[in-house]
Amino acid sequence: WRNPKCRGKLPPGSMGFPLLGESIQFFKPNTTSDIPPFVKERVKKYGPIFKTNLVGRPVIVSTDADLSYFVFQQEGRCFQSWYPDTFTEIFGRKNVGSLHGFMYKYLKSMVLTLFGYDGLKKMLPQVELTANKRLELWSNQESVELKDATASMIFDLTAKKLISHDPDKSSENLRSNFVAFIQGLISFPFNIPGTAYHKCLKGREKAMKMLKNMLQERRKNPRKNPSDFFDYVIEEIKKEGTILTEEIALDLMFVLLFASFETTSLALTLAIKFLSDDPEVLKRLTEEHETILRNREDAESGLTWEEYKSMTYTFQFINETARLANIVPAIFRKALRDIKFKDYTIPAGWAVMVCPPAVHLNPDKYKDPLLFNPSRWEESKASNASKHFMAFGGGMRFCVGTDFTKLQMAVFIHSLVTKYRWEEIKGGNILRTPGLQFPNGYHVRLHQKETKDML
Numbered sequence: 001w002r003n004p005k006c007r008g009k010l011p012p013g014s015m016g017f018p019l020l021g022e023s024i025q026f027f028k029p030n031t032t033s034d035i036p037p038f039v040k041e042r043v044k045k046y047g048p049i050f051k052t053n054l055v056g057r058p059v060i061v062s063t064d065a066d067l068s069y070f071v072f073q074q075e076g077r078c079f080q081s082w083y084p085d086t087f088t089e090i091f092g093r094k095n096v097g098s099l100h101g102f103m104y105k106y107l108k109s110m111v112l113t114l115f116g117y118d119g120l121k122k123m124l125p126q127v128e129l130t131a132n133k134r135l136e137l138w139s140n141q142e143s144v145e146l147k148d149a150t151a152s153m154i155f156d157l158t159a160k161k162l163i164s165h166d167p168d169k170s171s172e173n174l175r176s177n178f179v180a181f182i183q184g185l186i187s188f189p190f191n192i193p194g195t196a197y198h199k200c201l202k203g204r205e206k207a208m209k210m211l212k213n214m215l216q217e218r219r220k221n222p223r224k225n226p227s228d229f230f231d232y233v234i235e236e237i238k239k240e241g242t243i244l245t246e247e248i249a250l251d252l253m254f255v256l257l258f259a260s261f262e263t264t265s266l267a268l269t270l271a272i273k274f275l276s277d278d279p280e281v282l283k284r285l286t287e288e289h290e291t292i293l294r295n296r297e298d299a300e301s302g303l304t305w306e307e308y309k310s311m312t313y314t315f316q317f318i319n320e321t322a323r324l325a326n327i328v329p330a331i332f333r334k335a336l337r338d339i340k341f342k343d344y345t346i347p348a349g350w351a352v353m354v355c356p357p358a359v360h361l362n363p364d365k366y367k368d369p370l371l372f373n374p375s376r377w378e379e380s381k382a383s384n385a386s387k388h389f390m391a392f393g394g395g396m397r398f399c400v401g402t403d404f405t406k407l408q409m410a411v412f413i414h415s416l417v418t419k420y421r422w423e424e425i426k427g428g429n430i431l432r433t434p435g436l437q438f439p440n441g442y443h444v445r446l447h448q449k450e451t452k453d454m455l
């Protein structure tokens with residue numbers, strides 16, 4: 001294992017111990033917002049591209065913006081989406097990340113009917129209503145734990161949109177099965193009681209059972225006016241010669257529910273923490289949103305799509321949050337054949353781990369990279385993806401939920417900063433394993449703003 005075969009020159013690096021590789025060092029929890037220590041130490045020793053072994057797989061780690069960009073652009077040609085076995089077991093073998101070619105394109109277009117431009121435009125009033133309702137509820141509490149509270153808000157919204165799931169009317173709590181996923185996804189695949197991986201698999205089993213029952217129930221009693229994703233799937237499955245199966249549809253539903261609430265709630269919680277720490281940014285953001293209200297003819301009307309699109313500083317703020325949050329610390333691919341890059345060869349079959357934090361925290365591209373400074377995006381127009389910004393991935397597999405996330409974050413922030421003040425109560429400390437976590441939550445107390453507080 002120490003000197004793997006290669007028809008060329010492998011990048012430098014250590015393959016660690018047999019089987020274990022360097023997994024223990026990789027998973028070691030840390031509290032830094034900087035490039036993960038595992039990566040930083042090795043870049044210093046070996047340079048921006050190095051080899052290692054993680055959970056039994058030989059891996060090339062890329063912190064090089066050019067190589068990472070090349071990997072994204074070459075999806076389906078030199079590289080292919082690949083994730084460790086833990087991902088496939090938890091997300092299902094037929095999940096969208098593990099599908100390729102025609103089937104993949106078909107699923108992606110299905111998802112985009114929901115989370116694309118038109119779908120989101122229709123969703124805006126619902127997103128605002130949900131944010132307002134939750135904020136009002138939380139403002140009547142002594143303290144609210146933001147990570148969990150925002151996760152519940154987003155999960156309910158997505159579950160309503162996808163499967164018309166109403167947690168108040170259902171006897172079983174669908175979301176309770178989605179716990180501990182972040183910890184289990186990138187972990188050792190030991191399915192032993194007590195491990196995060198085991199908890200995830202149990203959660204998946206229960207959630208899939210519920211989703212399956214719901215889908216079967218709906219198939220028996222189809223609705224007159226199809227309106228959610230289940231209705232859409234049922235119509236598709238009925239079509240002659242369809243390539244969609246119930247298994248694929250259910251795996252997709254599961255991935256979408258997970259991907260939407262866990263990632264966005266982390267980003268929102270961190271965003272509010274940044275606002276608590278930086279009164280200047282909070283002031284500028286509040287001004288942007290109060291201006292929207294002031295310019296409105298009917299003060300009681302809801303947010304319009306044009307108002308949403310006018311939130312220039314808010315989009316800079318969201319990009320800066322995503323840059324520093326590094327919610328997805330590693331993006332995996334597999335080399336489909338031997339690939340030459342600069343002096344090195346990546347052997348066929350090896351995994352490549354693109355490391356977004358290394359790109360986002362590069363001082364040559366981001367001055368004072370650890371400083372939270374939304375205005376740095378003024379010049380680059382807060383684009384969704386580039387060689388130097390890959391919080392939502394890049395290339396063909398670019399995150400289909402990016403605009404949905406931005407909509408939810410911007411609308412929530414609009415309601416929050418125009419109607420409420422808040423004080424920190426406890427928590428808010430960060431742990432990375434290497435995924436972002438708030439081990440003690442982030443507890444705040446919300447206070448409704450007096451009318452005179454507003455500009």
Ligand code: HEM
Nearest residue numbers: 097259260263264267327328391392393397399400401405
């Ligand atoms: C802060 C929020 C989010 C972040 C940071 C994020 C990040 C990412 C990243 C980095 C990828 C690329 C993975 C790869 O290339 O292998 C991705 C893919 C994906 N995301 Fe997101 N995401 C977020 C929100 C969402 C939401 C809200 C949804 C649900 C609609 C979603 C659904 C997906 C799906 C289905 C894929 C797979 C796409 C594919 O394989 O083509 N994500 N996400």
